[in-house]
Amino acid sequence: MTLVYGFVKTRLTSEPRMKPSRHGHETQFHLHCNLDVGGAQWDVAINVGTNDSDDLLKYKLIFDFRHPLIQTLAAAESGAHELTGQKALPALDLLRRPDLLDNTGKWRDSDVMDGSGDAEPAATLKRLLSRAHQENRDVYIFGRFFDQGDGLHDVHLNQGSTKGFIHRPGDDSNDHNDVWQDGAVLVDLGEPEWAAYVSAFTQQLVPTDDLGNPLPDATTIS
Template sequence: MSLPYGFAKGKIVTAPQLKPTRQPHEVQYHLHFGLSVAGAQWDVAVNVGTTDADDLLKYKLLFDFRHAVLATLKEAASGSQNLTGQAALPAIDFQRSDFLDDTGKWRDSDVMDGTDAVEPVATLQRLLLRAQQAGNDVYVFGRFYSEGDGVHDIHMNQGSKGAFIHRPGDDSNDHNDIWQDGALLVDLGEPQWALYVAAFDQQYLPTDDLGNPTADSKPIS
């Protein structure tokens, strides 16, 4: 089954903090911040990189993002919108939509060292602090927390192998899926929007209808 997915629209109420999460072969890092969503404070965990040089993050960070879907997002009220099972924008699929058309090449993240001086942490942190100070609307696409209010998996959510393979009827808490890719957008004031998207080196495209890598898939890099 598909995991709960959608977006939250709100304003940043706590400054972003870099936090580590230990995995079997690496440490993953996220920028956490509080987002006021229709009067409730949500936790947002944005993936920014790892300590594993063989499984770094690919990312795009634009300050001049343009897409027709922005008009739809701008009209949305503050709150959360469940897009689980929706196979069209505003649900996001990097492979199956034109969301990333004309956004340029993927960049390589730095190897994380626990500081906020590395990229994309440094630039993304400045963007989030700017949005907090200016009271900009922030849109976070990803999977909703199973407990409490929050959004995580703010990265590509298809094309992984191993434990992430999606099998029909699978109700586990972490697997590939289509139309569930993560993104962070900031409305910086007409006409300027910022976009942050990410994917791991060891994620592959193209994917099948379950979001799993096809036999001819290649790393996103």
């Protein structure tokens, strides 16, 4: 299937709320928010971790994000922006544009999720999104658009996965790896620096090839 990728420039119309979702042997947890996208109500599912200690997240929560990308995004019109097939900013590729994360500190390990709101990064990200909602701030969310309905998901690294996510040339029949389709959340808090959230599952391996599949010497992100 064709994976439609892009970002929305939006404002939140609800407080963030945690929801579990069963995936195979593990439960993944997402923060959901309602979004105003061109007058329509959208949903977003932002990955914040799992209950599986073998498949947690690597993440960064950055409160001093500085990059020329923010000027490009600030100048964009509100609404949905499709970036499918683009190979340059503002489409995101955390591996092919490593400068996006220059001087942003080390990747952190997520906590094992138990369904409460106390584990990280869920607790801090929830406070950030709540502030954006209460202060009516612009929020920029990158990910894949829902196949049915209005919304975004896969708000995380979208390459380097194995098994059923391998991308085979000419075969778009599965939810596969891709380059220049990484997810992220950026928030304009009215300051020179923005806040940003990026994440990857520990089972996603880097570096990747031109299809987004792990190279033979790939290891977990660090």
